[in-house]
Amino acid sequence: MSTLPQTLYCAAQVRELDRLAIEAFGIPGYQLMCKAGGAAFECITAKWPETRLLAVFCGSGNNAGDGYVIARLALEAGLDALVVSIGGPEKLKGDALTAFRDYSEAGGRVTVFDPGRVIEADLLVDALLGTGLDRPVSGLYADAIAAINRSGLPVVAVDIPSGLHADTGNAMGCAVKADCTVTFIGLKQGLFTGQAAEYVGEIVYDALAVPDEVFASVKSSVFRVIQKPMLPRPRCAHKGAMGHVLVVGGDLGYSGAARMAGEAALRVGAGLVSIATHKEHAGLMNLYRPELMCHGVESGAELMAWLGKADVLVLGPGLGQGAWGKEMFSAVLKSDKPIVLDADGLNLLSVSPLSKPNWVLTPHPGEAGRLLRSSTPSVQQDRFAAATAVRAAYGGIAVLKGAGTLIASESQIAVSTTGNPGMASGGMGDVLSGVIAGLIAQGLDLQEAAEQGVFLHGRAADLAAVKDGERGLLATDLLPFLRQLVN
Known part of the structure; x- marks a missing residue:
C-alpha cells in the first residue's frame, strides 16, 4: 500500500x-x-x-x-x-x-x-x-x-x-x-x-x-492538487510588495459578499484590499474590518481610477445584474489586469460572452450550465468535459466548483478533494474568489493560484468543521483557518 x-x-x-x-x-x-x-x-x-x-x-x-x-x-x-x-x-x-x-x-x-x-x-x-x-x-x-x-x-x-x-x-x-x-x-x-x-x-x-x-x-493531463507551502516572506517585506486586490461588487442588499471576498484576500496575505461598492453602504462595510478600504463608486468612469491602483481584480460578489452591476462589469472587462470572475460576473458573462487569457472563472454547476448554454444536469453528467468546455470557450482558468472541484487550464485539469458538505451555505464562493485573488496578488500565476486557492479553501472548511461539525458552517468560519494554512 x-x-x-x-x-x-x-x-x-x-x-x-x-x-x-x-x-x-x-x-x-x-x-x-x-x-x-x-x-x-x-x-x-x-x-x-x-x-x-x-x-x-x-x-x-x-x-x-x-x-x-x-x-x-x-x-x-x-x-x-x-x-x-x-x-x-x-x-x-x-x-x-x-x-x-x-x-x-x-x-x-x-x-x-x-x-x-x-x-x-x-x-x-x-x-x-x-x-x-x-x-x-x-x-x-x-x-x-x-x-x-x-x-x-x-x-x-x-x-x-x-x-x-x-x-x-x-x-x-x-x-x-x-x-x-x-x-x-x-x-x-x-x-x-x-x-x-x-x-x-x-x-x-x-x-x-x-x-x-x-x-x-x-x-x-489530470492531477490531484496537493498543498504547496508558500515561500517565506523577505524580512524587509512591505504591504506594497504583497499586492493590491480590488473587489468590485456589493449591490444594494448584498454588501456582505464583497466584504467576505475582501477579507479572505487579506487573510491569505494580500498586502492591500480595496472594495468598490455602492456609496450607500461604502462607509459601513469596513466597520468591523477597518483594514478594508471601501470606496463608493456609482459609475464606470469613477471606477477607472481605482482599477489603475490594483494588481488583481475580483468581479462579481454581490454585483447584481441591474444597471449598476452591468456598468461595473463593462468597466472591469476593459482592464488588462488579472481578474477573478464569480457570481453575477459569470451570469453577465453568459449574456455577453468574451474570452480573455488572464482571468479565473469560478462557476458552480448552474453558472457553468448558463455559460455553456446547457443545464446543470448536463454539466454534472461529465464535469471534466464541462470544465474543459468552459475554459475553451472563455479562456483563462476555469474552476468548476462542487464535490471534487476541477481546475481546468489549457494543458491540464487539476482535481481538489478538500472540502465537505458543510460548505453548502451562502458566501463560500465569495470567500474562494478572495482567496484566489489574494494568492495572485502575492505573485502566484493564475493556474497555481486557482489550484492552491481551491485546495486551501476546502481544507479550511474541513478544519472549521472538526470542532462543531459540518451543519451550520459559515463562510466566515473559514477565515482564521485560511490564515493558519498559508503560514
Missing part, C-alpha cells in the same frame, strides 16, 4: 497501463490479479481485524477474478468465505477463470445470488463490475447492488465501486456505497469528483509493483 499519487487516469488509460505491464514488461496478468486481491485482503484484515466471514460478490469479468482471489486468501488465513455469484462462474474467462478454479480447489463455496436471500457475513466485498461499465446498471446486478447497500455491513469495493463510472464519477443508475475502495495501478479520475464522494469511502491505493517505466509511457 502507498500514499495516493497525484496523477489520475481515465479508464482507457488504465487499460493501457495494464496492457503495457503484461505485454511490454512480461508481468503475467494472473500475477497482477493475485497482487490486487492480496492488497484488498490486506486492507480488510487491517481495518476490520475482527472479521471472520466474508461474502464476496462476484460478476463475470476480471473484477470478479480479484474477488475470487480475496475469497481464497481468506480461506488460507483461516477465515470463512462465501462467493455470491451474479451471472455464474461458467461465464468467466482467462485469469478470472483461473482465480475461480484456485478458489474452488481451496474448498471455496459459490452460491448464485438470490435477491430474496439475506447474506450472513461480517463484511461484504464488491467485485461485481469494474472500470469498463458504460451503461446503466440493471437486472440482477442492480438487485445485488441494492442488497449490498441495505445490508448495514462494512463494504470494501475492489478497484471501483460497482456502478460508478470510472471517468465521470457518476452513478450509472445505481452504485455500491463502499466504506473503502482499494484501487490498483492507475488512480481512476472518476473516484475524485461528481457523485463519487457518496460512494467510494476511503480510497486505498496499491501500484502492484508495476515498474515506473509503465507509468512514464502513459501520459495523463
Whole structure:
C-alpha cells in the first residue's frame, strides 16, 4: 500500500497501463490479479481485524477474478468465505477463470445470488463490475447492488465501486456505497469528483509493483492538487510588495459578499484590499474590518481610477445584474489586469460572452450550465468535459466548483478533494474568489493560484468543521483557518 499519487487516469488509460505491464514488461496478468486481491485482503484484515466471514460478490469479468482471489486468501488465513455469484462462474474467462478454479480447489463455496436471500457475513466485498461499465446498471446486478447497500455491513469495493463510472464519477443508475475502495495501478479520475464522494469511502491505493517505466509511457493531463507551502516572506517585506486586490461588487442588499471576498484576500496575505461598492453602504462595510478600504463608486468612469491602483481584480460578489452591476462589469472587462470572475460576473458573462487569457472563472454547476448554454444536469453528467468546455470557450482558468472541484487550464485539469458538505451555505464562493485573488496578488500565476486557492479553501472548511461539525458552517468560519494554512 502507498500514499495516493497525484496523477489520475481515465479508464482507457488504465487499460493501457495494464496492457503495457503484461505485454511490454512480461508481468503475467494472473500475477497482477493475485497482487490486487492480496492488497484488498490486506486492507480488510487491517481495518476490520475482527472479521471472520466474508461474502464476496462476484460478476463475470476480471473484477470478479480479484474477488475470487480475496475469497481464497481468506480461506488460507483461516477465515470463512462465501462467493455470491451474479451471472455464474461458467461465464468467466482467462485469469478470472483461473482465480475461480484456485478458489474452488481451496474448498471455496459459490452460491448464485438470490435477491430474496439475506447474506450472513461480517463484511461484504464488491467485485461485481469494474472500470469498463458504460451503461446503466440493471437486472440482477442492480438487485445485488441494492442488497449490498441495505445490508448495514462494512463494504470494501475492489478497484471501483460497482456502478460508478470510472471517468465521470457518476452513478450509472445505481452504485455500491463502499466504506473503502482499494484501487490498483492507475488512480481512476472518476473516484475524485461528481457523485463519487457518496460512494467510494476511503480510497486505498496499491501500484502492484508495476515498474515506473509503465507509468512514464502513459501520459495523463489530470492531477490531484496537493498543498504547496508558500515561500517565506523577505524580512524587509512591505504591504506594497504583497499586492493590491480590488473587489468590485456589493449591490444594494448584498454588501456582505464583497466584504467576505475582501477579507479572505487579506487573510491569505494580500498586502492591500480595496472594495468598490455602492456609496450607500461604502462607509459601513469596513466597520468591523477597518483594514478594508471601501470606496463608493456609482459609475464606470469613477471606477477607472481605482482599477489603475490594483494588481488583481475580483468581479462579481454581490454585483447584481441591474444597471449598476452591468456598468461595473463593462468597466472591469476593459482592464488588462488579472481578474477573478464569480457570481453575477459569470451570469453577465453568459449574456455577453468574451474570452480573455488572464482571468479565473469560478462557476458552480448552474453558472457553468448558463455559460455553456446547457443545464446543470448536463454539466454534472461529465464535469471534466464541462470544465474543459468552459475554459475553451472563455479562456483563462476555469474552476468548476462542487464535490471534487476541477481546475481546468489549457494543458491540464487539476482535481481538489478538500472540502465537505458543510460548505453548502451562502458566501463560500465569495470567500474562494478572495482567496484566489489574494494568492495572485502575492505573485502566484493564475493556474497555481486557482489550484492552491481551491485546495486551501476546502481544507479550511474541513478544519472549521472538526470542532462543531459540518451543519451550520459559515463562510466566515473559514477565515482564521485560511490564515493558519498559508503560514
